[in-house]
Amino acid sequence: MATAAPPLPCADDDVAQAIVAKWNADPRLSQGTQPLVPGGIQNGRLSSYQPGAAEQQPATPGSPTFGTPASATAQATQAPIARRVPYASVDVTKAREGNHQTGGDYIDFRLATIEIRGRKPDVAAAVAYARNAKVFNRQPLPTLAPFLTCLQQEGDDLRQDQAMKAGEDVWVGTIVLEVWTQRPE
Numbered sequence: 001m002a003t004a005a006p007p008l009p010c011a012d013d014d015v016a017q018a019i020v021a022k023w024n025a026d027p028r029l030s031q032g033t034q035p036l037v038p039g040g041i042q043n044g045r046l047s048s049y050q051p052g053a054a055e056q057q058p059a060t061p062g063s064p065t066f067g068t069p070a071s072a073t074a075q076a077t078q079a080p081i082a083r084r085v086p087y088a089s090v091d092v093t094k095a096r097e098g099n100h101q102t103g104g105d106y107i108d109f110r111l112a113t114i115e116i117r118g119r120k121p122d123v124a125a126a127v128a129y130a131r132n133a134k135v136f137n138r139q140p141l142p143t144l145a146p147f148l149t150c151l152q153q154e155g156d157d158l159r160q161d162q163a164m165k166a167g168e169d170v171w172v173g174t175i176v177l178e179v180w181t182q183r184p185e
Contacts, residue, residue, distance in 0.1 A: 008145050008183065012092040015110045015179045016043040018141040019090050023114075028129055036126040037116060039087025086118025086126055095178050105182045107148065112177040117161070120171040124158055127173035136177050148180035 008014060023041045024030050030040050095109035116126045130136065137152035153176040161170040 011094075011108050011110055011145070011181065011183060013043075014143050014145055014181070015112055015141070016090050016092045018143040018147075018179075019092075019112055019114070019136070019177070021142050022136065022139075023088070023090075026135055029126070029135070036122070036129055037086050037088050037118075039085055039118070041088040041090060041114070043090055043092075086116050086122045088114055088116045088126075090114050092179075098183070100185070103185075105146075105184050108145070108181050108183045110179045110181070111153075112179055114175040114177070116173040116175075117170055119168065120158070120160075123171045123173040127158060127175060130175055136175070141179060143179075143181050146182040148182060150180075151178045152176070153178060 009017070020041055020043055023037075029035060029037050090112055092110050092112045095111040098109060099107040114130070116123050118126075131152065136150050139150060141147055141150055155176075158171060158173045161172050163170050
């Protein structure tokens with residue numbers, strides 16, 4: 001008796017996990033000795049502190065991290081660091097209604113928004129690499145559902161966030177992808 005294949009995860013989770021896996025496998029984005037985004041990428045909303053991601057480091061003015069309290073910067077004690085910068089997140093939503101076929105699978109369309117946060121030159125370098133090296137555009141993603149294509153949308157931007165962390169401006173670079181997968185009805 002043959003066992004049935006396990007059900008596919010929801011499309012949002014499947015695409016987000018595939019993007020995180022692709023990101024983490026890229027040697028320039030998150031691997032090696034000088035990664036462009038040393039803070040890594042996570043699926044979903046970012047928080048100001050992630051348990052397990054904190055390191056102990058002397059609090060010094062101009063340190064390469066956000067989130068260190070101002071009072072800790074003034075002291076000579078060690079302070080927990082919330083996140084190495086720049087860092088990224090991915091959020092996946094439904095792009096449009098899928099193409100349905102009678103009695104078969106359908107094509108699912110998802111929009112994946114990757115936001116990279118950090119200092120302006122770091123964010124600009126990471127966005128430029130992800131766009132120009134074609135890390136995602138028309139490249140396969142390791143989705144559990146059959147993968148069809150990944151199209152990078154035009155109009156990706158670099159903007160200054162209204163927030164400031166540790167007295168420094170926060171910049172956000174955005175990359176928007178449309179991911180097509182084949183899903184069972």
